[in-house]
Amino acid sequence: MAIAGGAGSLSASGKAAWSAAKSSIKGGAGMAVAFTVGVDCMTWWGDYSQGKKDFTDLAVTIGIDLVKAGIVAAVASATVALVAAISAAAIGFSVPILAIAIGTAVALVIIGYGVDLLFNTLDVNGKITKEIREAGQILELKNRKDYDGTYSTSLWRIAEMGAGF
Known part of the structure; x- marks a missing residue:
């Protein structure tokens, strides 16, 4: 329960949030992330086999999933710790572990949906994919002697960088 590890102690909240972010790719949470990456x-693969996606799309999607998992874990940990510490200070005794566990689960769901909504609204995936593709085009353009057409004209491309040339 690294996510709730700092609950009830303001001094441990930051450490617990960092630990939760690191733990989001290990153990049970890591299995959930692995499942997400598998999906x-x-x-x-379905889109790739129809010619709709390339390797860049996959790499960006997996990278964003890992970043989102870390953000959700850290924010949920800090939120639960803060709420538990404020509650303990207000009522004069520590919050029961069952309340922390339920609060953690609720925080994970709410924050997870919030982070997904934010990333989708800002089209983070599309923007990062576009930047990576443009980087390939710039590389071929600025270093024509080394890269002229090497990638964009290749039949063995794994990502569509530079395909506009």
């Missing part, structure tokens, strides 16, 4: 791969 991403299956979805990507």
Whole structure:
């Protein structure tokens, strides 16, 4: 329960949040992230086999999933710790572990949906994918002697960088 580890102590809240973010890719939470990555791969493969996606799309999607998992874990940990510490200070005794566990689960769901909504609203995936593709085009353009057409004209591309040339 790294996510609720700092609950009830303001001094331990930051450490617990960092620990929760690191733990979000290990143990049980890591299995959930691995499941998400597996679903991403299956979805990507369906699109890739129809020519709709390339390797860049998969790499960006997996990277964003890992970042989101860390953000959700850290924010949920800090939120639960803060609420538990404020509650303990207000009522004069510590919050029962059952309340912390339920609060942690509720915080994870709410914050997870919030982070997904934010990333989708800002189109983080699309923007990062576009930047990576543009980086490939710039590389070919600025270093024509080394990269001229090497990638954009290749039949062995794994990502569509530089395909506009």
